[in-house]
Amino acid sequence: MKIEITSDLEWSDNFLTKINEDGPWANWELYKLAIEVTKDLVISDFEGLQAPKYLPYLKPLPHQLEVARQVVEEMNGKAILADEVGLGKTIEAGLILKEYMIRGLVKKVLILVPASLVTQWAFELNTKFHIPAVTQRKSYVWDSCDVVVSSIDTAKRKPHSEIILNQDYDFVIIDEAHKLKNNKTKNYEFVQNLKKKFCLLLTATPIQNKVEEIFHLVSLLKPGHLGNAKLFAEKYKGKGRTIQEDQHLKELVNTVMIRNRRADTKIEWTKRQVETIIIDFSKTEQALYDAVSQFKVHSDGVGHSSFSTLTLQREACSSREAVYYTLKNMKAKYENPPVAFTAMIDNVLQKVNETEQNSKAEKALELIKKIDDKVIIFTEYRATQLYLQWYLQQNGISSVPFRGGFKRGKKDWMRELFQKQTQVLIATEAGGEGINLQFCNHLINFDLPWNPMRLEQRIGRIHRLGQEKDVMIYNFATRNTVEEHILKLLYEKIHLFEKVIGELDDILTKLDIHNIEEYLIDVVGESKSEGEMKIKMDNLSSLIQFAQQMKDGDVHAAAGHS
């Protein structure tokens, strides 16, 4: 077969010039040295990893080395790295990148990560891998630097996007790639148009909900691998199929995706200890909760909406501030709100004003003092976050806030402050992803998200590689509220908090519950009586347990074959 062969013409031209000009000529010792070192460094095999030799201080774990080998040798450098949270996907990606750079197959690299992780990625690549990655701060960086780390939100904006789309990247890494599951978004389109010779998509939750999502993710990496959109839709849509059920699809996906589970890695993880703390409302708090429970009005002012009732109930379990904020927004939607609507809101607002204390906050304060160590508090609500910061401050406890909306520098700074100076970090949901806090081992769930996956992500921030102590998780729930229902009737029944990370993902996918949050809202909100709700919840939890047993059964069956 015909293979293109190129020679080094520049060297020859220079050499002839030297002959004409009679030198200057190199030193003989250096000449010999150059030959010897070249012979030493020649990589004479297509196979095998060079990177570990170049990184004697790195000490990668066996599963990380195996991932790197597999991506280079079996997947031709295009893969979805989908290890469960905390198994070191960054290390895997770094090893693969390093390997290609050592072999001279990769020079120009683009790394797109959440804003909060930009600095950390650049730092790790530089210190752990000796890869001179720079963070994007000026637009000329795209051209002048070979390895650039940036947030996707910066990269997709003009003028950056135009410059980037004109570069020939040898290697593109995208962290938290599950955000690209929707092919209608600007981010998706942007990544689709990048020239990607080699490409890694990193995600801990590749198959949260729908089969289409994995289709879009794979198509970004390897268009056509799962067929085209039309055929895929015909084949898999509407049949209630899930990835797990379809052996063929599963196999196809597995040729471009690697997923290690904690259990497979044989790493000894620190334990997870879970404590549920049930809190009783004070009188005024109870009055507020009762008031919002009567609040059966749609946010457009008419009709009945269990959604807004539930939202307010959940907020009332968190803080009166959260309730106040939502009511204010509801009211602000109208220039002339209906009279009945205003009356209803004002009634609740009055209860907000009458609320004298926050029993959960008091409990949290007591707990933080007892722990006497770093603590992370997670809340769903920004208003609660602000309140807690103020409240802790009043009681002599320093804290820093953390939100998804913070700029990169601010996130880094907050993390740094928390690590070095303050005792408490208060994070909202958006802050749950993309920040590693393994130096802390106490986590308070001040209120509970209604999506168990999000709980996993919260816990994953601290229960990851590098965590040396047992992780303590404190779940707050208020007695006789929706919160307690969810906690007692579902989360505890399915042993959510004791599960190893990632298990749940599998189970939910198996069950084909597309959106568990909506489902729960439906169960809790639409049930006519507490009895009905309990039955529905029981059904759900036995379903989950059943799926769990099926999964364990799978494992046993598989083990039986080998």
Add this chain to the structure above:
Amino acid sequence: MQQQDIHKFLVTYFEANHCEILKNHNTYLTVQLTIEMDKELMNRPFYWHYLEKTGGIPNPSQLTFITDSQNAPEHIKGEHIYFGSPRLHQIIESTKKLASYIRLYEDKQTNGQQVSLFPWLNLNVKISYQCDRKKDIFQSVGLNLITGEIVNEFYNHIFSIKLTPKIPDYSFTLSPLIMPKSGLTRLDRYIRQNFEQDDHTWAEQAVQRWNNDLRLLEHFYNESEEKSESYYTEKEALKAQYEPKIHISIVNGGLFYLSDYKTS
């Protein structure tokens, strides 16, 4: 490269570049850079520019390299050098850059007798087989510019004899019949012929992988009448990823005037 090799390598490099070795302990090494080597390694063009403009006294850096971190005395401050450390690879690159072209004469004991030296052209090359993977082969060849004879593993021979940059007394060089330019062409052809007989299944397999991905790509976009830009980008990317290529890069080379070197 073992740690001892690295130590030896550094000493040779700095001595060859006329830097004084201030301390040569077996676990570390302190070097006084010359101005040239400071410019080569320290990456501080503004300092040197400023100094030259103001006429200040140049103060090239002193560097300490710790080549055996475990056994080096604790009070020694310096850069830890190990295989993979950026500094070592910078120095390796610098070695190659500074030692690209050479001309040497064999320094033979003559006892006053006249010695004729044959001109040889030497090339040391790295041949890279590249697709989505890559491997390299090192080759050292020499061409007798009078007889046209070509010798493999040429470096083995030149490493074993005494060479000098100035033509020694009582030695004279024979004029080449093959000019260096056509000599380069002959060697290039020779090197290519050498690996043409190689097993190139690697390239066939790469083309297979390439075609496979191309087929998927066509399938993915086959519904749209007009192919979108991303289709063409992706096609280009696949070419960059898989297309098998062989590249011959020259590490270094030069002219060697040698006495009666015969291979057979």
